[in-house]
Amino acid sequence: xxxxxxxxxxxxxxxxxxxxxxxxxxxxxxxxxxxxxxxxxxxxxxxxxxxxxxxxxxxxxxxxxxxxxxxxxxxxxxxxxxxxxxxxxxxxxxxxxxxxxxxxxxxxxxxxxxxxxxxxxxxxxxxxxxxxxxxxxxxxxxxxxxxxxxxxxxxxxxxxxxxxxxxxxxxxxxxxxxxxxxxxxxxxxxxxxxxxxxxxxxxxxxxxxxxxxxxxxxxxxxxxxxxxxxxxxxxxxxxxxxxxxxxxxxxxxxxxxxxxxxxxxxxxxxxxxxxxxxxxxxxxxxxxxxxxxxxxxxxxxxxxxxxxxxxxxxxxxx
Ligand SMILES: [Zn+2]
Numbered sequence: 655x656x657x658x659x660x661x662x663x664x665x666x667x668x669x670x671x672x673x674x675x676x677x678x679x680x681x682x683x684x685x686x687x688x689x690x691x692x693x694x695x696x697x698x699x700x701x702x703x704x705x706x707x708x709x710x711x712x713x714x715x716x717x718x719x720x721x722x723x724x725x726x727x728x729x730x731x732x733x734x735x736x737x738x739x740x741x742x743x744x745x746x747x748x749x750x751x752x753x754x755x756x757x758x759x760x761x762x763x764x765x766x767x768x769x770x771x772x773x774x775x776x777x778x779x780x781x782x783x784x785x786x787x788x789x790x791x792x793x794x795x796x797x798x799x800x801x802x803x804x805x806x807x808x809x810x811x812x813x814x815x816x817x818x819x820x821x822x823x824x825x826x827x828x829x830x831x832x833x834x835x836x837x838x839x840x841x842x843x844x845x846x847x848x849x850x851x852x853x854x855x856x857x858x859x860x861x862x863x864x865x866x867x868x869x870x871x872x873x874x875x876x877x878x879x880x881x882x883x884x885x886x887x888x889x890x891x892x893x894x895x896x897x898x899x900x901x902x903x904x905x906x907x908x909x910x911x912x913x914x915x916x917x918x919x920x921x922x923x924x925x926x927x928x929x930x931x932x933x934x935x936x937x938x939x940x941x942x943x944x945x946x947x948x949x950x951x952x953x954x955x956x957x958x959x960x961x962x963x964x965x966x967x968x969x970x971x972x
Contacts, residue, residue: 698748728778795947796859889957896927
């Protein structure tokens, strides 16, 4: 079975490696071994990173003792051990990612299988953003969204503190560490422990444990657009300009006033503005709850030049 490796290079560049050989595929950094089949121009990839090798039943990946590790569906590989790879698996070498698709799937599924939709393990999903500072804001907003799920009904004081945490997360441009600890001293101890964590990654992992796996996986999908998608959401300036900037005005109101109940109206406005991005419209219209960090809102706010001071460094590429 020839496989196609869909290579996703930071920052969001894409290329494809079609590999039909029954020989092993050696992967490393440009300037590494002379016999590499795939030489990546990515510093975080080692000179000889990994090998993908045919086996009796398919293929396997073997990390070659790389500095930053190789990951299969979010799990770090033990060097020199064989790990079978399957269709739709995600393989990560440093900052370079591959998704595995089959050659004959290209026709029916030219963009590759959107595996992000089907991931169920929040920890693997969070690990996808390992080492990416651009994901810090969203990881922390995800943590707050998880905290909002705890308990039947948040008391007004908890609500207020979580609101304040979100504002703080958006105000900190350099999110190297969380600085929420001082805000959360009056919170329930479970939530306080999560939000006091200085690392956005461990905060996100701890937050994911507060709720059912399926709930946190869905919340990660609310916040992060599919990181394996070939195209990040692309907001057309014409949609933003339409009807005296109805779309960005509405998006700002929803964000600032947390009027997430207006998201379906935003979907209608996008369609009226001739938006043809079905993922964007579909996300706005979905029944699931939205939160600060919602990728669709972020995409609109990030693209809107008039967002001005409210542009907290929204990022849809990570
Ligand atoms: Zn959303």
